[in-house]
Amino acid sequence: MDHPHWIWQHADWPHFHWQPGRLAMLLRECAQAQGRLLGMLGSVTRAVSAQNELDTLLQNILTSSAIEGEQLNVGSVRSSLARRMGLQAMEDGQVSRRSEGLAELMMDATEHFAHPFTLARLFNWHHLLFPFEEASLATRPVKVASLRGEEPMQVVSGRLDRPTVHFEAPPRLGLEQALNEFLKWFETSRHQPELDPLLRAGIAHFWFVTLHPFDDGNGRLTRAITDMALAQGEHQSIRFYAMSASILEDRAGYYNALESSQKATLDITDWLLWFLKTLLRSMQQAIMRIDRVLDKTRFWQRHHDTALSAEQLKVLNRLLDAGEKGFEHGISAAQYQAVARVSKATATRHLADLLEKNCLVRLPGGGRNTRYQVSNKGE
Numbered sequence: 001m002d003h004p005h006w007i008w009q010h011a012d013w014p015h016f017h018w019q020p021g022r023l024a025m026l027l028r029e030c031a032q033a034q035g036r037l038l039g040m041l042g043s044v045t046r047a048v049s050a051q052n053e054l055d056t057l058l059q060n061i062l063t064s065s066a067i068e069g070e071q072l073n074v075g076s077v078r079s080s081l082a083r084r085m086g087l088q089a090m091e092d093g094q095v096s097r098r099s100e101g102l103a104e105l106m107m108d109a110t111e112h113f114a115h116p117f118t119l120a121r122l123f124n125w126h127h128l129l130f131p132f133e134e135a136s137l138a139t140r141p142v143k144v145a146s147l148r149g150e151e152p153m154q155v156v157s158g159r160l161d162r163p164t165v166h167f168e169a170p171p172r173l174g175l176e177q178a179l180n181e182f183l184k185w186f187e188t189s190r191h192q193p194e195l196d197p198l199l200r201a202g203i204a205h206f207w208f209v210t211l212h213p214f215d216d217g218n219g220r221l222t223r224a225i226t227d228m229a230l231a232q233g234e235h236q237s238i239r240f241y242a243m244s245a246s247i248l249e250d251r252a253g254y255y256n257a258l259e260s261s262q263k264a265t266l267d268i269t270d271w272l273l274w275f276l277k278t279l280l281r282s283m284q285q286a287i288m289r290i291d292r293v294l295d296k297t298r299f300w301q302r303h304h305d306t307a308l309s310a311e312q313l314k315v316l317n318r319l320l321d322a323g324e325k326g327f328e329h330g331i332s333a334a335q336y337q338a339v340a341r342v343s344k345a346t347a348t349r350h351l352a353d354l355l356e357k358n359c360l361v362r363l364p365g366g367g368r369n370t371r372y373q374v375s376n377k378g379e
Contacts, residue, residue, distance in 0.1 A: 006261050007210065009172045014207055018269040023199070026276040030198050033283035039071050040290050048293055049238065050087060051364055055112070056239045056286070061102050064223045064244040067251055072164035077102060109224045110239055113231035117186050119179065124240045125224065129217040137176075142216045145177055153212050167258050171361070179213050189199035190232055195235025202275035203227045203268070210262055223247070230279075240288035254278075296320040299374060306357050311340035312350055316359060319374045330363050330371035 004010050013052060041049065057073040065072050073096070080095045080103035082088060104130040108121075115121070130144045143149065153169035170178060185207075205284050209222040217241050223244050231237055247254050258276035264270070308316070315336055319327055329337065337347040351372060355359040360372040 005263065006168055006170075007264060010197065014178075016203060016268050018199070018267060018272055022269050027198060030276055030280050030283065033280060033287060034198075034234065037283055037290070037315075038132050038236075038284055040240070040287070040294070041236075041238060043294055044290065044297075046295070050085060051294070052240060052290065054081055054085055054087060056242050057103075057106050059242040060223075060227065060239070060244045061106055063242065063248040064220050066245065067223075067248050067254070068219055070230070072102070073099065077191075080104075081106070085289065089260060090168050094283055097131040102130060104128050105224055106227070109228040111237045113228050113237060117183060117225075117228070119143055119183060122179075122183070122221070125221055126214055126217055127350065129220060132202065138341065139178070142155050142225065143214070147179070147213050148172065148215045148293070154169050166255070167212075167262055168211070175211070175213060182207055182211060187228075193294065197229070198276065199272060201226050201229035201233065202272045205275065206258070206261065206268055206271050209258065210315055240290065241282045243279055243282045246282035249281075250278065278348055279298075292321065295374075303357070303359060306359065308357075308359070309350065310352075311342055311346075312354060312359075315350075316354075330373040332368070332371050334368075338371075 005067055007013065020161065031298070044052070058074070060082055061077055062072055062074065075097050076094055076099035080099040084096070084103055084107050100231075117362055127145040130142050148169075150172045150173070154165050155167040156163040156165050159162040182204075184206060189203075205226045206224055208225055209218060212218045212223070226243065227239070230243070233240070236337050253274065257271055261268055261271035294318075299316075313333065318339055319331060331339070333344070333347050333351060336342075336351060337344055338346065341352065342350065354372070355362060358375050361375045363371045364370065
């Protein structure tokens, strides 16, 4: 074919190549962030580590499904994960076959990263995604644990009479051989020291999602394979960052990066640039989250013997959790009053007491604009 439209139509498919010079700086930044994260593992308690891992796995499952437009029951998935990790499940977390399957898939991909990735294992993952009775009741029945049918696999948008084809997967004929070639590469590439593990994860992601071997679930399986590849590269199962969450934050960019590379040459540098930038962002977010956990631990170690009221404890923990549930820019007297549910006079008295005990510091500004932040004194 003189002018291939899709990347898999090139004669040398799937022999990808890339420009190392354009990727070098991002790879260094990712490796540094990865090293810092792995170093943090030794700084947190076992309980905190387990809770962070649970939160990360939960976030990965929820956001990977959200990328495909599916909203899961958070309590159900959390309970399914917690039970497998030996942690306490939520009281209202009623598990379902759906949550059980998704939890088992994620745990298998990350905990058993060293096990061979075979076709049978891939089919089992697909079955976990689609319990048989759910697949049969779907609007469009899914061929569970079986490769897609003969009809063309396309991603389209626009009018029915004038659709825009964003992607077309390789034809059904020869799909078994193409998938086996991918699985063989996935196993052998683990032991190729010249291939950076992060690049390997990006290549695996692009290659598998381009094959699109199933009727449905290809995106979620792709991201599970990516998590397994990252765990293999780190040689440990504990997950502290959720790449699917970062993909969801830039879902449009994700599909654009895939589409443009799937219509290009076998030089996948642009895809790998997007992948590494997204991976770096997910690691940086994890570093910020764990830093807050460590800051909180150090704070309470310093104030272990400080006499504080229940209301003061509540407000301090909200401040220490800044970013997700707290106050990133400090707290005012009025906000203290609202959070602690105390009178204005009590809020003023509590704040003065916390200042005296070096739990808080007063930020620049005065009057009603005065704000207070957790004190780092003693660090």
